[in-house]
Amino acid sequence: MQPPSETGPGGPVRSVTLLGATGSIGSSTIDLLRRDRSRYRVEAVTAHRNGAALAQLARELGARFAAVADLRAYDELKAGLSGSGIEAGAGPAALVEAADRPAEWVMAAITGAASLAPTLAAAERGATVALANKECLVCAGALFMRRAAAAGATVLPVDSEHNAIFQALSAGRREEVRRIVLTASGGPFRTFSREQMRKVTLEQALKHPIWSMGPKITIDSATLMNKGLELIEARHLFAVRPEELDVVVHPQSVVHGLVEFRDGSVIAQLGSPDMRIPIAHCLAFPERMATPAQRLDLARISTLTFEEPDPERFPALSIARHALVAGGGAPTVLNAANEVAVAEFVAGRLGFAGIPALVEATLDAVERNGEMVEPQSVDQAVAVDHNARRQASHLLPEIAAMAS
Amino acid sequence: MQPPSETGPGGPVRSVTLLGATGSIGSSTIDLLRRDRSRYRVEAVTAHRNGAALAQLARELGARFAAVADLRAYDELKAGLSGSGIEAGAGPAALVEAADRPAEWVMAAITGAASLAPTLAAAERGATVALANKECLVCAGALFMRRAAAAGATVLPVDSEHNAIFQALSAGRREEVRRIVLTASGGPFRTFSREQMRKVTLEQALKHPIWSMGPKITIDSATLMNKGLELIEARHLFAVRPEELDVVVHPQSVVHGLVEFRDGSVIAQLGSPDMRIPIAHCLAFPERMATPAQRLDLARISTLTFEEPDPERFPALSIARHALVAGGGAPTVLNAANEVAVAEFVAGRLGFAGIPALVEATLDAVERNGEMVEPQSVDQAVAVDHNARRQASHLLPEIAAMAS
Numbered sequence: 001m002q003p004p005s006e007t008g009p010g011g012p013v014r015s016v017t018l019l020g021a022t023g024s025i026g027s028s029t030i031d032l033l034r035r036d037r038s039r040y041r042v043e044a045v046t047a048h049r050n051g052a053a054l055a056q057l058a059r060e061l062g063a064r065f066a067a068v069a070d071l072r073a074y075d076e077l078k079a080g081l082s083g084s085g086i087e088a089g090a091g092p093a094a095l096v097e098a099a100d101r102p103a104e105w106v107m108a109a110i111t112g113a114a115s116l117a118p119t120l121a122a123a124e125r126g127a128t129v130a131l132a133n134k135e136c137l138v139c140a141g142a143l144f145m146r147r148a149a150a151a152g153a154t155v156l157p158v159d160s161e162h163n164a165i166f167q168a169l170s171a172g173r174r175e176e177v178r179r180i181v182l183t184a185s186g187g188p189f190r191t192f193s194r195e196q197m198r199k200v201t202l203e204q205a206l207k208h209p210i211w212s213m214g215p216k217i218t219i220d221s222a223t224l225m226n227k228g229l230e231l232i233e234a235r236h237l238f239a240v241r242p243e244e245l246d247v248v249v250h251p252q253s254v255v256h257g258l259v260e261f262r263d264g265s266v267i268a269q270l271g272s273p274d275m276r277i278p279i280a281h282c283l284a285f286p287e288r289m290a291t292p293a294q295r296l297d298l299a300r301i302s303t304l305t306f307e308e309p310d311p312e313r314f315p316a317l318s319i320a321r322h323a324l325v326a327g328g329g330a331p332t333v334l335n336a337a338n339e340v341a342v343a344e345f346v347a348g349r350l351g352f353a354g355i356p357a358l359v360e361a362t363l364d365a366v367e368r369n370g371e372m373v374e375p376q377s378v379d380q381a382v383a384v385d386h387n388a389r390r391q392a393s394h395l396l397p398e399i400a401a402m403a404s
Numbered sequence: 405m406q407p408p409s410e411t412g413p414g415g416p417v418r419s420v421t422l423l424g425a426t427g428s429i430g431s432s433t434i435d436l437l438r439r440d441r442s443r444y445r446v447e448a449v450t451a452h453r454n455g456a457a458l459a460q461l462a463r464e465l466g467a468r469f470a471a472v473a474d475l476r477a478y479d480e481l482k483a484g485l486s487g488s489g490i491e492a493g494a495g496p497a498a499l500v501e502a503a504d505r506p507a508e509w510v511m512a513a514i515t516g517a518a519s520l521a522p523t524l525a526a527a528e529r530g531a532t533v534a535l536a537n538k539e540c541l542v543c544a545g546a547l548f549m550r551r552a553a554a555a556g557a558t559v560l561p562v563d564s565e566h567n568a569i570f571q572a573l574s575a576g577r578r579e580e581v582r583r584i585v586l587t588a589s590g591g592p593f594r595t596f597s598r599e600q601m602r603k604v605t606l607e608q609a610l611k612h613p614i615w616s617m618g619p620k621i622t623i624d625s626a627t628l629m630n631k632g633l634e635l636i637e638a639r640h641l642f643a644v645r646p647e648e649l650d651v652v653v654h655p656q657s658v659v660h661g662l663v664e665f666r667d668g669s670v671i672a673q674l675g676s677p678d679m680r681i682p683i684a685h686c687l688a689f690p691e692r693m694a695t696p697a698q699r700l701d702l703a704r705i706s707t708l709t710f711e712e713p714d715p716e717r718f719p720a721l722s723i724a725r726h727a728l729v730a731g732g733g734a735p736t737v738l739n740a741a742n743e744v745a746v747a748e749f750v751a752g753r754l755g756f757a758g759i760p761a762l763v764e765a766t767l768d769a770v771e772r773n774g775e776m777v778e779p780q781s782v783d784q785a786v787a788v789d790h791n792a793r794r795q796a797s798h799l800l801p802e803i804a805a806m807a808s
Contacts, residue, residue: 167669171574176692181702248702258674263688264681264697265571266674270662277668284667288580293668298585298652298710306702 006041006104013041016283017098019118020109021045022053024214025132025158028275029107030057032283032291043103046095046110046118049073055080065101067094069114096121105283108133109158113385116140116378123148123155130282131237132158138229139332140381141236142374156282157237161230163278164257164269165238171259171267179260180240182230183250184309187222190251197313200352202345219342223355224309228320229338232331235324242325247317249307254296272296316356323363328374329384330363336388337362340396350400358399362392410445410508417445420687421502423522424513425449426457428618429536429562432679433511434461436687436695447507450499450514450522453477459484469505471498473518500525509687512537513562517789520544520782527552527559534686535641536562542633543736544785545640546778560686561641565634567682568661568673569642575663575671583664584644586634587654588713591626594655601717604756606749623746627759628713632724633742636735639728646729651721653711658700676700720760727767732778733788734767740792741766744800754804762803766796 006013016033020026026047033040042061047054049070055077058066067089068077074090081088089097092114099106099118106122108115109132119136122129124147131137136144148155157163161182169177188207189197205222206215220226231245248258258268271277274293283289298304311318316338323330341358344350350358366372366388375381410417420437424430430451437444446465451458453474459481462470471493472481478494485492493501496518503510503522510526512519513536523540526533528551535541540548552559561567565586573581592611593601609626610619624630635649652662662672675681678697687693715722720742727734745762748754754762770776770792779785 167575167671171571171671171673172692178699250702255672258702260700261692262694263684263692264675264678264695264699265685265692266700267571267575268659268672268674269575270670270672271668274668280667281669288576288665288667288669290666291668295582295668296664296670298654298662299712302710304708304710306706306708308703 008038008041011039013039014105015041015043015103016105016107017044017101017103017122018042018107018109019046019095019099019115019122020048020107020111020132021057022047022050023109023111025109025275025279026107028279029109029283030061032276032280032289033061035292036289044098044101046098047073048110051076051078052080058086059084065089065098067098069095069110092117100125104128105130107158107279107282108136111135113139113382116381120144120147120378123153124151126151126153128154128156128285130156130158130279134229134233135335137233137236138335139385140375140378141232141331143376143378143381145236145239154285155237156285157233158278158282159230159233160256160271160273160275160278162233162237162257163281164255165234165259167269167281168257168259168267169238171265172261174239176261176263177240177244177259178262179244179246180234180238181246181248181258181260182227182234183253183255183257184224184227184247185221185253186249186251186307186309187224189222189313190249192313194313198351198353202348205345205352215346216339216342219345219355220338223316223352224314225316225320225338225355225359227309228317228324229335231320232324232334242321245324247309249309250304252301252304254298254301254304270296316359319356319360319363326372329366329372332375332381332384333363333366333372333388334359336385337392340389340392344396344400350396354399357402358392358395361395361399362388365391365395412442412445415443417443418509419445419447419507420509420511421448421505421507421526422446422511422513423450423499423503423519423526424452424511424515424536425461426451426454427513427515429513429679429683430511432683433513433687434465436680436684436693437465439696440693448502448505450502451477452514455480455482456484462490463488469493469502471502473499473514496521504529508532509534511562511683511686512540515539517543517786520785524548524551524782527557528555530555530557532558532560532689534560534562534683538633538637539739541637541640542739543789544779544782545636545735547780547782547785549640549643558689559641560689561637562679562682562686563634563637564660564675564677564679564682566637566641566661567685568659569638569663571673571685572661572663572671573642575669576665578643580665580667581644581648581663582666583648583650584638584642585650585652585662585664586631586638587657587659587661588628588631588651589625589657590653590655590711590713591628593626593717594653596717598717602757606752609749609756619750620743620746623749623759624742627720627756628718629720629724629742629759629763631713632721632728633739635724636728636738646725649728651713653713654708656705656708658702658705658708674700720763723760723764723767730776733770733776736779736785736788737767737770737776737792738763740789741796744793744796748800748804754800758803761806762796762799765799765803766792769795769799
C-alpha cells in the first residue's frame with residue numbers, strides 16, 4: 001500500500017528515500033531533487049561506507065534517517081550528523097529500516113546482493129520503487145515482481161534501456177506487444193576480428209564508447225553480458241516471453257529501446273546519454289519533470305546505425321539467452337559466475353574469452369550437480385548465488401588455462 | 405455524441421463509413437476490414453465518379469448507402485446496386501448524407517475542397533474521424549477542430565507523420581511536450597545543387613524515393629511544401645504553437661515523427677512504409693489490431709540519417725512556416741496558391757522554382773488587398789480558397805516569366 005501523499009505550500013510533496021545516495025545514480029537523483037526542493041521531502045538516505053559524505057547529504061536534504069551498510073562507518077556518520085537531529089543507522093538491518101520508512105518513492109541504487117533485502121522491503125510495503133540495481137531482477141526476478149505486485153508496488157526501471165521500453169509500452173496494451181528490442185552499444189570490441197578479440201587487454205575493455213561507468217558494467221558491455229542480463233531483467237519487468245525479446249546493436253546509443261506493436265508500429269525512446277533523463281522519468285512518474293539534460297539534436301548526430309549482434313564473437317549474449325529461457329535458478333547462477341569471471345579478468349587471472357567460458361562452465365556444473373533451483377526467498381537467492389560463486393572459483397584454473 | 409456501439413456474435417462491432425472508398429487510402433482501409441469482417445459493419449461508402457467500382461465494394465462490404473460525388477456517375481452506381489437493397493446517392497449533399505449516417509468511425513479520405521463539408525458533418529455528430537485529407541486542417545483548421553471538440557468527436561490523423569506524432573504523444577501529457585518534430589524524406593532533390601534545381605523536369609519531380617503517391621503530393625514532397633502543409637496540420641491537430649514545431653530531413657523515412665518531452669525523452673514512432681499501419685492504428689483506436697505490414701528490421705535497414713532542411717534550396721518550407729505563424733486565412737491561401745502552382749508545373753507552364761515563387765506572390769497579393777480573413781465557415785473557407793486561386797492565376801504569367 002502506498003503511504004498517503006503529503007501536501008506542502010507549493011502543492012503535493014513526494015516523500016523520497018535514496019538507497020545508495022552517494023553513488024552515481026544517487027548523485028544524479030539528488031541533482032534533480034535540488035532543482036525543485038519544494039516538491040520533495042527526503043525521508044532516508046543510505047550509503048555503502050562513506051559516512052561523512054552521507055551525513056553532509058542528509059543535512060542538506062533534510063533527511064530524517066541516514067544509514068551506512070558498513071558498520072565500521074557508523075562512527076563517522078554519527079559524528080557528521082551530530083546536533084542535526086537526524087537518526088543514524090548502520091549495517092544490513094539499517095538499510096532495510098531505511099527502505100521500510102514511510103517514503104512514497106524509493107530509489108533502489110544499492111548494487112550487489114546487499115540490494116536484495118532493502119529493495120524487497122520497499123516493494124513489500126507498496127512503495128513506488130525506482131529500480132537501479134540488476135540483482136533484484138536477475139537473481140530473484142520472479143520472487144521480486146510477485147511480491148511487488150501483491151503489495152501493489154509500482155516498479156519503475158531506471159536503467160536507460162528498460163526505462164525506454166517502459167516509456168514506449170505506454171503507447172499500447174500488453175497483449176498488443178509483438179516484440180521488445182533492447183539496444184546495445186556493441187561495446188569497444190564491436191568491430192574487432194575474432195583474432196583481435198583473443199588478445200583483448202583490461203585497458204581496452206575498460207574503454208566504453210558512450211557511457212562512463214564502473215569497471216564491472218563496462219566489462220559487461222564489452223562482452224555483451226550486460227545486454228544478456230538486461231534481457232533477463234526485461235523478462236521480469238515487462239512479463240514477456242523470452243522469444244518476444246530481441247537485441248540490436250546500435251553504436252550511437254541514441255535509441256535506448258523499441259517496442260513493436262502488432263499493427264507494425266514501432267515506438268522508441270531516444271535521448272542524450274544522460275542518466276538524469278530516465279531518473280527524472282521515474283522521479284516524476286506518471287508526470288514528467290523538466291531536466292537540464294542536453295536536448296537531442298538528430299541533425300547534428302546525423303547518422304544512426306543498427307546491426308545484428310555477432311554470436312560468435314560475443315558468446316555471452318547467447319549464454320545469457322539460454323539462462324533466460326531455462327529460467328529458475330539459471331539467471332542467478334549466470335550473474336554470480338559472471339561477477340567472479342569479471343573480477344578474475346580485472347585481477348589479470350583470466351583472459352577476456354575466459355569470461356563467457358567460465359560462466360558457461362559454471363552453469364553446466366550447477367545444472368549437473370542438480371543445484372539449479374529457483375530461489376523462493378532472498379536467503380535462497382543469496383544461497384544459489386554463493387554456491388555459483390564457489391563453483392566458478394573451483395572451475396577457474398581449468399578455464400583460465402583453456403581460454404588463454 | 406458517439407452513436408451507441410453495436411454488438412455481434414463475436415463481440416463489439418464497429419460501424420464504419422468510408423468517404424473516398426475507391427482511392428488508395430480507401431483501398432488500404434478495406435484491405436484491413438476484409439481481414440476481420442466480423443468486427444466491422446459498413447454503413448456507407450462514397451467515391452468520386454467510379455460508380456461501378458463503388459457498387460461492387462458496397463455489395464461486398466454490405467454497406468447500407470453508397471454515394472458518388474459526380475452526378476453523372478449516379479446511373480452507373482444505381483445500375484450496379486440494382487437488386488441489392490443498398491441505397492444510392494449522388495452529388496455533394498449525398499456525400500454529406502453518407503457522413504451523417506450513424507457510423508461510429510468515419511474514414512475521411514476525400515481529397516480537395518469537396519472533403520470539407522462531409523468531414524465536418526461527421527465531426528459535428530461526434531464520430532471518430534480518421535482524417536486522411538489535408539484540406540480540413542490546412543484550409544479550415546481552427547474551425548474544424550473547434551467544431552469537432554464541441555461535438556465530442558475524436559480526430560485521428562491517418563497521415564503517417566501525424567499518426568506517428570499522435571502515437572508518440574501518448575507517452576506524456578500535453579503540457580509536458582517541448583517539441584514536435586516531423587520527418588521529411590527530403591524528396592528527390594535533397595542532394596541537388598541550386599544549379600541542378602533550376603533545371604528540374606516534371607519527370608524528375610514525379611519520382612519520390614520512398615512512397616508511391618499521386619502527382620500532386622509527390623511534387624509537394626519535392627518542393628517540401630508537403631512538409632509545410634503538414635506543419636499547419638500539426639498545429640491544429642495537436643494544439644501546439646508554431647515554435648514548438650520542427651522538421652528534420654530523414655531520407656529513409658523509417659522514423660515517421662518524434663515528440664520531445666521536457667525531461668529530455670524523445671518518443672518516436674517508426675515503421676515500414678505501409679499506409680496500413682497508420683490506418684490500422686486509427687481503425688482499432690484506442691486498441692491496436694494486427695496487420696500484415698512488413699515488420700521493421702533495423703539491422704537490415706542498417707543506417708538512418710538526419711539533416712536540417714536547406715531553406716535556400718527549399719523556400720516552400722519557409723513560406724509555409726510564415727503562413728503557419730501568420731495564421732488566419734494565410735494557410736488557406738498558401739494551399740490554394742500551391743495547388744494552382746503545382747497544376748501549372750504539371751501542365752508545363754511554370755518551372756519548378758516558380759512553384760514557391762507563385763505561392764509567395766499570391767500570399768503577398770492577398771495580404772496587400774486586405775483579403776486575408778480567417779474562414780469562419782466552410783463556405784468562407786471555400787471563398788478564401790477561390791479568391792487565392794484567382795490571384796494565383798492572375799499572377800502566373802509574371803511569375804512564370806521571372807522564374808524561368
